[in-house]
Amino acid sequence: METSKESNSTVRNNREGLKGWLNPARYGWERVSYWFQRLTGLFLLIYFIGHVYETSSLTGGQAAWNALLALTQTVQGHIFLILVIGASTFHSVNGIRLIFTHGGMGLGKPGRPDYPYDALSLNYRQKSGIWISLILAALAMLYGADVLFGTK
Amino acid sequence: MIRESLIMRIHYITGISALFVVAVHITMRLLMPFDSSIEYQNIIANYHNIAYSILLESILVLIAIHGFNGLRIMLLELRQNRLWENGVTIFTISAMMTVVAYGTRTIILAQGLGA
Amino acid sequence: MNELIKRIKMFRNNHPAGDENADNEKNIREKINLKVFRTNGKSESHFDTFEIPIMRWTTVLDALLHAKSYCDSSIGIRYSCRMASCGSCGMKINGIPRLACYTKISELKGGIVSCEPLANFPQIRDLVTDFSVFFNHHKQIQPFIQNENIQTEDREVLTEYIQKPEDVDKYLQFSYCIKCGLCYSACPTVATDTKFPGPQALSQAYRYSVDNRDNALGKRQNIIDDRHGIWRCHFAGSCSAVCPKGVDPALGIQLLRGHMLRFSKNEQKLAELQDRGLDKS
Amino acid sequence: MVDTISHDVLIIGSGLAGLRAAISCSASSKNLSIAVISKVQVMRSHSVSAEGGTAAVLFEEEGDNKESHIYDTIKGSDFLADQDVVERLVSNMPSEIYQLDHWGMPWSRREDGRIAQRKFGGYSFPRATYAQDKVGFYEMQTLYDTSLKYDNIHFYNEWFCTRILSDENNRFRGISAIEMKTGNFMIFKGKAGIICTGGAGRIYSFSTYAYSSTPDGLDMAYRAGLALKDMEFVQFHPTGILPSGILITEGARGEGGYLINKNGERFMKNYAPKTLELAPRDVVSRSMIREIQEERGFKHESGVDCLKLDLTHLGEERIKERLAGIREIGIKFSGVDIIKEPIEIRPVCHYMMGGIHTNLEGSTEMQGLWAAGEAACNSTHGANRLGANSTAECLVWGRITGELAAQYALKNGNSSITIPELQVAQEEKRIYDEIFRGRGQINPYEIKKELTDTMDDKAYVFRNEQELIAGLKKVRRLKEQTWKHVDDKAREYNTNFTNVMEIDSLLTMSEIVLVGALNRRESRGAHARTDYPNRDDRNFLKHTLAYSSTEGPHMTWYPVTFTRYAPVERKF
Numbered sequence A: 001m002e003t004s005k006e007s008n009s010t011v012r013n014n015r016e017g018l019k020g021w022l023n024p025a026r027y028g029w030e031r032v033s034y035w036f037q038r039l040t041g042l043f044l045l046i047y048f049i050g051h052v053y054e055t056s057s058l059t060g061g062q063a064a065w066n067a068l069l070a071l072t073q074t075v076q077g078h079i080f081l082i083l084v085i086g087a088s089t090f091h092s093v094n095g096i097r098l099i100f101t102h103g104g105m106g107l108g109k110p111g112r113p114d115y116p117y118d119a120l121s122l123n124y125r126q127k128s129g130i131w132i133s134l135i136l137a138a139l140a141m142l143y144g145a146d147v148l149f150g151t152k
Numbered sequence B: 001m002i003r004e005s006l007i008m009r010i011h012y013i014t015g016i017s018a019l020f021v022v023a024v025h026i027t028m029r030l031l032m033p034f035d036s037s038i039e040y041q042n043i044i045a046n047y048h049n050i051a052y053s054i055l056l057e058s059i060l061v062l063i064a065i066h067g068f069n070g071l072r073i074m075l076l077e078l079r080q081n082r083l084w085e086n087g088v089t090i091f092t093i094s095a096m097m098t099v100v101a102y103g104t105r106t107i108i109l110a111q112g113l114g115a
Numbered sequence C: 001m002n003e004l005i006k007r008i009k010m011f012r013n014n015h016p017a018g019d020e021n022a023d024n025e026k027n028i029r030e031k032i033n034l035k036v037f038r039t040n041g042k043s044e045s046h047f048d049t050f051e052i053p054i055m056r057w058t059t060v061l062d063a064l065l066h067a068k069s070y071c072d073s074s075i076g077i078r079y080s081c082r083m084a085s086c087g088s089c090g091m092k093i094n095g096i097p098r099l100a101c102y103t104k105i106s107e108l109k110g111g112i113v114s115c116e117p118l119a120n121f122p123q124i125r126d127l128v129t130d131f132s133v134f135f136n137h138h139k140q141i142q143p144f145i146q147n148e149n150i151q152t153e154d155r156e157v158l159t160e161y162i163q164k165p166e167d168v169d170k171y172l173q174f175s176y177c178i179k180c181g182l183c184y185s186a187c188p189t190v191a192t193d194t195k196f197p198g199p200q201a202l203s204q205a206y207r208y209s210v211d212n213r214d215n216a217l218g219k220r221q222n223i224i225d226d227r228h229g230i231w232r233c234h235f236a237g238s239c240s241a242v243c244p245k246g247v248d249p250a251l252g253i254q255l256l257r258g259h260m261l262r263f264s265k266n267e268q269k270l271a272e273l274q275d276r277g278l279d280k281s
Numbered sequence D: 001m002v003d004t005i006s007h008d009v010l011i012i013g014s015g016l017a018g019l020r021a022a023i024s025c026s027a028s029s030k031n032l033s034i035a036v037i038s039k040v041q042v043m044r045s046h047s048v049s050a051e052g053g054t055a056a057v058l059f060e061e062e063g064d065n066k067e068s069h070i071y072d073t074i075k076g077s078d079f080l081a082d083q084d085v086v087e088r089l090v091s092n093m094p095s096e097i098y099q100l101d102h103w104g105m106p107w108s109r110r111e112d113g114r115i116a117q118r119k120f121g122g123y124s125f126p127r128a129t130y131a132q133d134k135v136g137f138y139e140m141q142t143l144y145d146t147s148l149k150y151d152n153i154h155f156y157n158e159w160f161c162t163r164i165l166s167d168e169n170n171r172f173r174g175i176s177a178i179e180m181k182t183g184n185f186m187i188f189k190g191k192a193g194i195i196c197t198g199g200a201g202r203i204y205s206f207s208t209y210a211y212s213s214t215p216d217g218l219d220m221a222y223r224a225g226l227a228l229k230d231m232e233f234v235q236f237h238p239t240g241i242l243p244s245g246i247l248i249t250e251g252a253r254g255e256g257g258y259l260i261n262k263n264g265e266r267f268m269k270n271y272a273p274k275t276l277e278l279a280p281r282d283v284v285s286r287s288m289i290r291e292i293q294e295e296r297g298f299k300h301e302s303g304v305d306c307l308k309l310d311l312t313h314l315g316e317e318r319i320k321e322r323l324a325g326i327r328e329i330g331i332k333f334s335g336v337d338i339i340k341e342p343i344e345i346r347p348v349c350h351y352m353m354g355g356i357h358t359n360l361e362g363s364t365e366m367q368g369l370w371a372a373g374e375a376a377c378n379s380t381h382g383a384n385r386l387g388a389n390s391t392a393e394c395l396v397w398g399r400i401t402g403e404l405a406a407q408y409a410l411k412n413g414n415s416s417i418t419i420p421e422l423q424v425a426q427e428e429k430r431i432y433d434e435i436f437r438g439r440g441q442i443n444p445y446e447i448k449k450e451l452t453d454t455m456d457d458k459a460y461v462f463r464n465e466q467e468l469i470a471g472l473k474k475v476r477r478l479k480e481q482t483w484k485h486v487d488d489k490a491r492e493y494n495t496n497f498t499n500v501m502e503i504d505s506l507l508t509m510s511e512i513v514l515v516g517a518l519n520r521r522e523s524r525g526a527h528a529r530t531d532y533p534n535r536d537d538r539n540f541l542k543h544t545l546a547y548s549s550t551e552g553p554h555m556t557w558y559p560v561t562f563t564r565y566a567p568v569e570r571k572f
């Protein structure tokens, strides 16, 4: 019934829950972008906190710094750093795309939709934005790998 | 209460600004071979440069705001009741301040360290 | 050459398979298995499978109604127009929200078609879900023309708005919405955020706000400028991907947000009224 | 004890008529509480399917005039329309169009920004006001959205009404209904009621109607002792696609579409040389069946005879702009892109001219009860409705009845309502003992299939005594079989239960249609008898009324109101 109370909407009401965030493949590239943006955002936040903690060892003098550095100078540490590079590249490039789209730019002008209704907002400009972000992230990771592993 | 549109505007601005400052920050790492760029002496030298310290501080603030706001967004979407929502707001703001304070402490202390 | 074209045309005439797949022929099967989600809305749930004869034009709704008529009359299902204009028959078909009457079996792959109730809606029974929260979100955004300079009460009116076709085009596509809830079911934010108005309601807020007969953009913005409001859309685009009517709710939401971020100026000129002093005889 | 819910005004049905009534009722007084009760959710009613247009005289300065709209309607009706009613319709319509404009209706516009109109069958001026080809849908949306701003309108979505309750003085007292979500049987008390339950088109298999368009409302009224008027007049729309019966709007011909036969010939020139495809629907449908009988039709792959509608010459842009909806329908449901090829079509059950007997004001024979929209028969359409006049009728009488019901409820503000317990008990017995716990053996859905196929077969475009009698016999036999039972014993959302109640009403209505058709030994409008091929004004220029009695429908006649126009022969 329509007159149901507002309080109703705080009930969980059979929501898909976190499961709904997963399985991005069902709905196309934009959903993949959504998913990656979140994951990379979270990942970067964790890295950021870690990084602030890491650098704070400076205050403990050279020994402490080098001890921590040694931790990151391992293969795992390098892989982690490469992931950070990839994540931040994707997140930044795609983030800039998102800022534009959130402001309604680059989506086209609404008009009469014709059958078969391909959504204007899911256009190729946006899709290529996502692909470019992914490709740039991959390139950045390759470059990072080259810097980290290659010089040795 | 602050309007959500204002918060989001801040989110976008901090995001974009962070991109620039981080770019500078990373370029500094790449000006010399990466390994030597993170040697203790070089780092401390960096910190003695006031302009660079300001840059670091702004990275700290911008990313903390942006990142913890992002976290707040996700947590708000997870669960909707007053307790949780207030908890999320308090938690993200205090976590943000803690990280900023902790990072600032490093920057200030590093100024005083000798090479 | 002409011969060839003629032959192609003949082929098309014999197999007016529609646009979806030219190799439709391969998809013609005599029978399919229809898997239907069953629940009494409370605790248990399971799938029942029915074998249904199909034709080229059989839709999932046809198949379900066949099952209801001849196999198990207790299947709970909501339907009305069978021509994709009433929005009753939204359900998850092979995992994706679609309209049952708008999905031909021949468009689906494989010999099994599974039907489940829409996600993010409380279940009432089998494929039937509760839309009250969804309708309520729609109501919250005040989806009606508001214009304090104009008489909009129910009274004899003999004035007409002058609205150019290009003014109509600004909002037209958003008024295609049949309130089927598919977008609501696909949106990842709705999946967890119970207070988020959802793509349907938000795109309707845009639809009414860009109509140049209305001047309540600011009012509606206030309603949705909230923690759980329009900002919780992350442009995942799934709403537009599943919308059967080309509404493109994601577009409406982003454009509305553009106004709120002042990225795009609100240069809308209110439509003019013209008197039609028709003789009343 | 059955629970009761009280409101001042009860509106049954949330189609165009119901929503329009709700708004006008609410606007009449903020103090009334209004219930809109419908067996489907709002915006799911059959009205959303209306495609082509709504008739109104808007361009008097460009040559249109009300007189002409009135005369076209009366002539279209084969002079069976009540002329005062038609005048009321025509004079109220322009305001309704502008009213919708003020409420946000996306009317299609001309380049100068004014509301656009297109040609429609039977009109001597293009006066079908349109919004692409989704007129009914947009009207429903506009009315529903507008109704949301009135706080005193309460929607009861998915409540299946079963009976009208009245007192011994034949005054309306309320209705009984089942809340589908829970399965609870409840009573609505109300001072005034408006029945807007729409048409009965599902008595045919091949039908443009939504599955929800079953005659429950008509049946309710009939059981409550009210008369049903002119039920034998069933409109067959020339262009329904195969095999589903989904409609291709008359707007397609209004925009310039051709009807062609097997030889590629525009055969309408042989039947209506002046108006061609745009003759009234009854004329076109008959011509099509003649073509098919004379073997100039096509065969659809489902084995059904048909003709084709050719729109290819209109060009892609025009079709996409004005006929986007039917292009979609063609591609999706028929596999034909109308831009590229002609589409197969066949006359299809589309509208019920008949309905609950009401007067000029929309009041029924019961005090405090009105009827509006397709469920009502105030005789706007007589023996044949012109396209685009039905949504118009829904709007005009929605508004009128809403206002009158509001006034009535205000006037009787203090009288308390007692529910006739006996009727409630009888109703519970009918639906629970006879139907829900019925002992029938035969599958009700088979009964429905047989019934609707019989109607398709025996009471289609052309009728004759023999076939009608055969049909009637068949229907009565089906009725007598023991089929009433509900296998599904659950309470919540039991559509098996509601389906069986609907099938019950289908049987009753089919019988009335057949008896009425037998009684009318003439051909008039949509009712064409091969054994009485001419119109017979001496004996049959009158309405049919059917009352319920123990031996089936009891038929009587009712006079037609004339004001200015004497009957003449129709030529197109």
Ligand SMILES: Cc1cc2nc3c(=O)[nH]c(=O)nc-3n(C[C@H](O)[C@H](O)[C@H](O)COP(=O)(O)OP(=O)(O)OC[C@H]3O[C@@H](n4cnc5c(N)ncnc54)[C@H](O)[C@@H]3O)c2cc1C
Binding pocket: D012, D013, D014, D015, D016, D017, D018, D037, D038, D039, D040, D045, D046, D047, D048, D049, D050, D051, D052, D053, D054, D055, D135, D136, D159, D160, D161, D162, D196, D197, D198, D199, D208, D209, D210, D212, D213, D214, D215, D216, D217, D247, D249, D350, D351, D372, D373, D374, D375, D387, D388, D389, D390, D391, D392, D394
């Ligand atoms: C395909 C199609 C196209 C059309 N195109 C046009 C057109 O272009 N122009 C035009 O003028 N006309 C057109 N018509 C005709 C017009 O659409 C209808 O006559 C009109 O919409 C009827 O509206 P209504 O409000 O009377 O009934 P409906 O819209 O049918 O509504 C009936 C309501 O009653 C409710 N109801 C029924 N039984 C019960 C019950 N037992 N308990 C509770 N509620 C119940 C239903 O749920 C529904 O809400 C078209 C019709 C069809 C089929």
Ligand code: HEM
Binding pocket: A037, A038, A040, A041, A042, A044, A045, A046, A048, A088, A091, A092, A093, A094, A095, A096, A098, A099, B012, B015, B016, B018, B019, B020, B022, B063, B064, B066, B067, B068, B069, B070, B071, B073, B074, C231, C233, C234
């Ligand atoms: C460098 C430039 C950056 C840009 C342009 C940017 C931009 C964005 C944008 C547009 C969003 C999406 C918000 C939304 O969908 O509502 C976002 C989310 C987020 N960002 Fe960033 N960001 C940047 C850097 C960072 C960094 C360095 C971090 C890590 C600390 C970070 C953490 C997050 C988080 C946690 C989210 C939340 C994810 C979500 O809401 O879906 N961002 N960012």
Ligand code: SF4
Binding pocket: C176, C177, C178, C179, C180, C181, C182, C183, C184, C199, C200, C203, C239, C242, C243, C244, C245, C246, C247, C248, C249
């Ligand atoms: S926007 Fe599209 S998917 Fe969403 S309710 Fe409207 S029609 Fe359905």
Ligand code: F3S
Binding pocket: C186, C187, C188, C189, C190, C198, C199, C232, C233, C234, C235, C236, C237, C238, C239, C240, C249, C250, C253
């Ligand atoms: S799917 Fe949801 S996140 Fe936004 S773009 Fe659509 S509303």
Ligand code: FES
Binding pocket: C079, C080, C081, C082, C083, C084, C085, C086, C087, C088, C089, C090, C099, C100, C101, C102
């Ligand atoms: S039944 Fe109306 S949309 Fe499918």
